[in-house]
Amino acid sequence: MNAIVRDRLAKVLVYLVLIAAALAVVFPVYYALAGSVMPTRDLTKAPPALVPSGLHPGNFADVFNAVPLGHQYLNSVIVSGIITVAQVVTSLLAAYAFVFLPMKWRGAVFGLFLATLMIPWEAIIIPNYKLIANAHLANTYFALVLPFLASAFGTFMLRQSFLQFPMELRDAARIDGSGHLRFLWRIVVPLARPTIAAIAVYSFLSAWNQYFWPLLVTDKPKMQTLQLGMSQLNNSESADPRLILAGVALSVLPTLLLVVFGQKFIVKGLTSGAVK
Amino acid sequence: MFGRDHGLAWLFLLPSLAVFAVFILYPLVESFVLSTHGSDIFGNSSRYVGFKHFRDLFSDPDFYTVLSTTAMFTVLTVLPGVLGALALVLLMESRIRGIRIFRSAFALPFAFSAASASVIFAVIYNPAVGIANGMLAHVGAKPIGWLTDPDWVLLSVVVVQIWLTLGYNVLVLSAGVAAIPADILEAARLDGATGWRLHLSVVVPLLSPQLFFLTVVSTINSLQAFTAIRVLAPEGGPGGKAMTLVYAIYNRGFENGNSDLGTASAYAIVLLFIVLILTAIQFGVLERKVFYR
Numbered sequence: 001m002n003a004i005v006r007d008r009l010a011k012v013l014v015y016l017v018l019i020a021a022a023l024a025v026v027f028p029v030y031y032a033l034a035g036s037v038m039p040t041r042d043l044t045k046a047p048p049a050l051v052p053s054g055l056h057p058g059n060f061a062d063v064f065n066a067v068p069l070g071h072q073y074l075n076s077v078i079v080s081g082i083i084t085v086a087q088v089v090t091s092l093l094a095a096y097a098f099v100f101l102p103m104k105w106r107g108a109v110f111g112l113f114l115a116t117l118m119i120p121w122e123a124i125i126i127p128n129y130k131l132i133a134n135a136h137l138a139n140t141y142f143a144l145v146l147p148f149l150a151s152a153f154g155t156f157m158l159r160q161s162f163l164q165f166p167m168e169l170r171d172a173a174r175i176d177g178s179g180h181l182r183f184l185w186r187i188v189v190p191l192a193r194p195t196i197a198a199i200a201v202y203s204f205l206s207a208w209n210q211y212f213w214p215l216l217v218t219d220k221p222k223m224q225t226l227q228l229g230m231s232q233l234n235n236s237e238s239a240d241p242r243l244i245l246a247g248v249a250l251s252v253l254p255t256l257l258l259v260v261f262g263q264k265f266i267v268k269g270l271t272s273g274a275v276k
Numbered sequence: 277m278f279g280r281d282h283g284l285a286w287l288f289l290l291p292s293l294a295v296f297a298v299f300i301l302y303p304l305v306e307s308f309v310l311s312t313h314g315s316d317i318f319g320n321s322s323r324y325v326g327f328k329h330f331r332d333l334f335s336d337p338d339f340y341t342v343l344s345t346t347a348m349f350t351v352l353t354v355l356p357g358v359l360g361a362l363a364l365v366l367l368m369e370s371r372i373r374g375i376r377i378f379r380s381a382f383a384l385p386f387a388f389s390a391a392s393a394s395v396i397f398a399v400i401y402n403p404a405v406g407i408a409n410g411m412l413a414h415v416g417a418k419p420i421g422w423l424t425d426p427d428w429v430l431l432s433v434v435v436v437q438i439w440l441t442l443g444y445n446v447l448v449l450s451a452g453v454a455a456i457p458a459d460i461l462e463a464a465r466l467d468g469a470t471g472w473r474l475h476l477s478v479v480v481p482l483l484s485p486q487l488f489f490l491t492v493v494s495t496i497n498s499l500q501a502f503t504a505i506r507v508l509a510p511e512g513g514p515g516g517k518a519m520t521l522v523y524a525i526y527n528r529g530f531e532n533g534n535s536d537l538g539t540a541s542a543y544a545i546v547l548l549f550i551v552l553i554l555t556a557i558q559f560g561v562l563e564r565k566v567f568y569r
Contacts, residue, residue, distance in 0.1 A: 228391075234395045
């Protein structure tokens with residue numbers, strides 16, 4: 001067999017493997033979106049249909065009747081929004097203190113921040129649950145956001161970014177009479193914008209995707225988040241695949257748009273986690 | 277002026293420190309307290325019982341089943357997840373057309389939360405009307421109880437976990453490949469290294485920091501995987517075959533009206549130590565390899 005034929009063959013093989021892998025990855029996405037507009041018979045006949053026999057947008061209306069998805073959508077937006085803004089603000093303040101402000105025990109306090117990154121949330125979730133339950137905060141926004149208002153990870157990323165600023169800028173912070181908050185807002189924030197965007201994306205997606213914690217601290221459907229409400233569709237004995245897939249499609253729409261149109265940000269936000 | 281600045285640093289750190297103190301440090305201490313106390317039917321801790329929960333745990337065969345399930349789940353998700361991503365990234369490096377389409381395809385799962393992915397797969401796995409068994413029937417194979425057969429349930433959950441993380445692994449490794457200096461690859465090619473030889477003897481060793489990072493991070497993520505099990509295998513699935521450490525915390529402490537927070541806390545502390553050890557290894561190695569290179 002000559003080299004050219006072997007090369008061609010290798011290339012075809014590479015394509016075949018990549019196409020098979022891509023199909024396997026894309027199929028669940030396709031099936032969720034296609035299934036969300038399928039009439040019941042498409043999903044319950046054997047074997048189930050791969051392509052919708054007709055468009056059935058009524059599925060979406062039925063989802064809103066089955067669970068308070070509108071409320072839950074709003075809850076998720078509010079909770080993730082508060083967490084994102086709070087994490088950016090508290091991380092900016094903390095990172096600014098570490099880099100621009102004189103302080104004692106800087107190393108020790110920063111070490112403490114890093115140490116909190118090592119604690120898996122699941123391992124301390126029970127005492128946190130008791131804390132919230134004893135404070136009678138179950139089924140409130142407070143329960144959903146309070147533990148996540150600060151981020152050692154965000155602080156760490158911003159500190160790294162600040163440290164790359166030119167030395168003169170840091171000296172300017174020391175002698176500038178205009179005050180630290182002003183300096184932070186006018187000079188530091190604009191310079192660190194890409195890092196802030198990455199942290200915001202990372203915080204928002206983490207908050208949006210939360211499941212375990214909301215499961216423990218909310219049990220009233222109207223106070224639950226989208227992730228819980230959507231998976232509730234799967235729980236009942238009479239789980240209807242039509243409603244489940246319509247619920248999933250509705251719930252992933254914002255993040256799917258974010259991934260398709262804002263891939264650059266997502267990639268940066270998610271890979272910035274790579275140095276965690 | 278300087279004195280006021282000193283106070284200012286603490287003022288700026290206060291919000292973060294307060295959150296960490298209340299929701300991480302205090303709960304950390306409380307975990308140890310809970311794990312050494314009994315609990316009443318309402319889940320409130322009662323009298324001090326010393327290491328009773330841990331003694332019970334270590335003499336409970338269920339605990340070892342949970343540990344081995346956790347180990348299996350972790351190995352089955354991490355190895356194929358990392359090695360599969362490596363294979364895909366190397367294949368995409370062979371200078372073929374349409375790379376961007378493949379890249380976008382592999383990035384799609386980013387849009388999905390663990391909950392939404394699990395729910396989709398629950399529909400796919402449905403024993404009667406699921407498309408998975410539909411396809412099996414199409415080729416004349418017998419249906420599989422993906423989530424009801426004790427032999428299959430763990431694998432079915434593993435597939436979802438891999439699906440969720442593969443794209444991220446591909447992304448990190450692609451970034452690693454892109455960062456390899458072109459002249460190194462050129463030099464290797466001039467030395468006669470081509471195709472698989474080039475990949476295995478030059479590219480893979482250069483990716484070792486990324487591979488190491490992904491292995492540790494995926495391991496920690498798999499150890500903390502909860503949602504897929506809760507959605508696809510509630511109560512740990514048939515025969516408890518999908519009962520991992522994290523799930524055991526929930527199962528003993530909360531699921532179906534359980535409220536044995538003492539035992540659940542003992543499980544939590546076991547998880548804590550395993551993750552701490554892994555993270556310490558990661559910090560130790562990355563400290564040298566990534567931060568200060």
